[in-house]
Structures are given as structure tokens and as C-alpha cells.
Amino acid sequence: MYGPLWxxxxxxxxxxxxxxxxxxxxxxxxxxxVVFPWVSTLMPYNDVAV
Incomplete structure (x- = not known):
């Protein structure tokens, strides 16, 4: 993969x-x-209730 790029x-x-x-x-x-902030909104750990 890196050889053709090089x-x-x-x-x-x-x-x-x-x-x-x-x-x-x-x-x-x-x-x-861009990518990680968008993905973090889709993760279920943002709605934690104790």
C-alpha cells in the first residue's frame, strides 16, 4: 500500500x-x-444516568 503511494x-x-x-x-x-466528534454523538455512553 505504501509503495504505490511513495x-x-x-x-x-x-x-x-x-x-x-x-x-x-x-x-x-x-x-x-470532523470524524471523531461526529462519531462521538452516535455513541451510547453520552446518555449515562446514575
Whole structure:
């Protein structure tokens, strides 16, 4: 999976490394800001009553 991604990125290896780091950061931020808050509203542990 990572080999085809690495070969698809343009430039020499330092540029590819920078692009991979940017992609990882972008995916992380997308998960933390959009996906996880949406999923947490669907979880049943928000309606806890003791």
C-alpha cells in the first residue's frame, strides 16, 4: 500500500517525505476535527444516568 503511494508522489525523496508528513498531518486533523466528534454523538455512553 505504501509503495504505490511513495512512487506516485513527485520529486526526490526529501520532497516525497515532506508530502507524506503533510498528508499524515492532514488526515490526523480531519479525523480529530470532523470524524471523531461526529462519531462521538452516535455513541451510547453520552446518555449515562446514575
Amino acid at each position: 512512487r506516485a508522489l513527485p520529486g526526490p525523496w526529501p520532497v516525497k517525505l515532506l508530502l507524506v508528513v503533510a498528508l499524515v498531518v492532514a488526515v490526523f486533523l480531519l479525523l480529530m476535527e
